[in-house]
Amino acid sequence: MKVTSSEIVISAVKPEQYPETDLPEFALAGRSNVGKSSFINKMLNRKGLARISSKPGKTQTLNFYVINEVLHFVDVPGYGYAKVSKSERAAWGKMIETYLTTREQLRAVVQIVDLRHPPSEDDVMMYDFLKHYEIPCIIVATKADKIPKGKWQKHLKITREKLNFDQNDHMILFSSETGLGKDQAWSILESYM
Ligand SMILES: Nc1nc2c(ncn2[C@@H]2O[C@H](COP(=O)(O)OP(=O)(O)OP(=O)(O)O)[C@@H](O)[C@H]2O)c(=O)[nH]1
Ligand SMILES: [Mg+2]
Numbered sequence: 001m002k003v004t005s006s007e008i009v010i011s012a013v014k015p016e017q018y019p020e021t022d023l024p025e026f027a028l029a030g031r032s033n034v035g036k037s038s039f040i041n042k043m044l045n046r047k048g049l050a051r052i053s054s055k056p057g058k059t060q061t062l063n064f065y066v067i068n069e070v071l072h073f074v075d076v077p078g079y080g081y082a083k084v085s086k087s088e089r090a091a092w093g094k095m096i097e098t099y100l101t102t103r104e105q106l107r108a109v110v111q112i113v114d115l116r117h118p119p120s121e122d123d124v125m126m127y128d129f130l131k132h133y134e135i136p137c138i139i140v141a142t143k144a145d146k147i148p149k150g151k152w153q154k155h156l157k158i159t160r161e162k163l164n165f166d167q168n169d170h171m172i173l174f175s176s177e178t179g180l181g182k183d184q185a186w187s188i189l190e191s192y193m
Helices: 036-044 086-102 121-132 149-163 182-191
Strands: 006-012 025-030 062-067 071-075 106-114 137-142 170-173
Touching: 025 036, 025 086, 025 121, 036 062, 036 071, 036 106, 036 137, 036 182, 062 086, 086 106, 106 121, 106 182, 121 137, 121 149, 137 149, 137 182, 149 170, 170 182
Parallel strands: 025 071, 025 106, 106 137, 137 170
Antiparallel strands: 006 062, 062 071
16 A cells, blocks of 8 residues: 555544544554554654654554545554553553444454564453454564564464464564565555455
8 A cells, every 4th residue: 555645533532532434444452562653653654643652651542543545543552551540441441342342344453562572461362352352353563673583483483372373364574663564564454445
């Protein structure tokens, strides 16, 4: 996909605020600070459209972006961030769950994991949740630039094993630094549109 336009539509916290269109939608899921917003920016060739931060917990609302007027990306708050209160975390959990289980135009979830580390318990839970609701899932193993190429396959294997990865899903090696995996990610997303 050649991206010619991208902009934020709305930051939503409840369904009444979701954009009322039937454009195909892709949501980002993943641990706080794993690189969801960076993935969006890389895919759109935009440096600062989705806000990124070295501090976890940057994204706190469902941020809808429209691309070329034909699809949406939805940036979702990350899970596993320790420094939020229990009630706040429960509210986020509810907001994300409502979105994922009710949004009809959601075509697939892009679940971002950190290639450097085995998936966390929260990563496994999120993947199981998506499988349970039969939501198509694309696993993006990011930050590949942080480990030597010779170790990529070994780390991918650990990721597959820990997630109990379904071979019908896609897994992509990615780097928001170098752009590795970007074309592959676009062709997979396009296959869901
Ligand atoms: N080296 C490297 N750093 C990355 C990559 N992707 C993201 N980062 C860095 O990781 C940090 C977090 O990135 P974000 O994109 O803000 O992460 P997020 O998942 O949106 O975080 P929350 O909004 O807090 O859930 C930033 O410092 C990014 O620069 C990558 O592919 N390679
Ligand atoms: Mg973010």
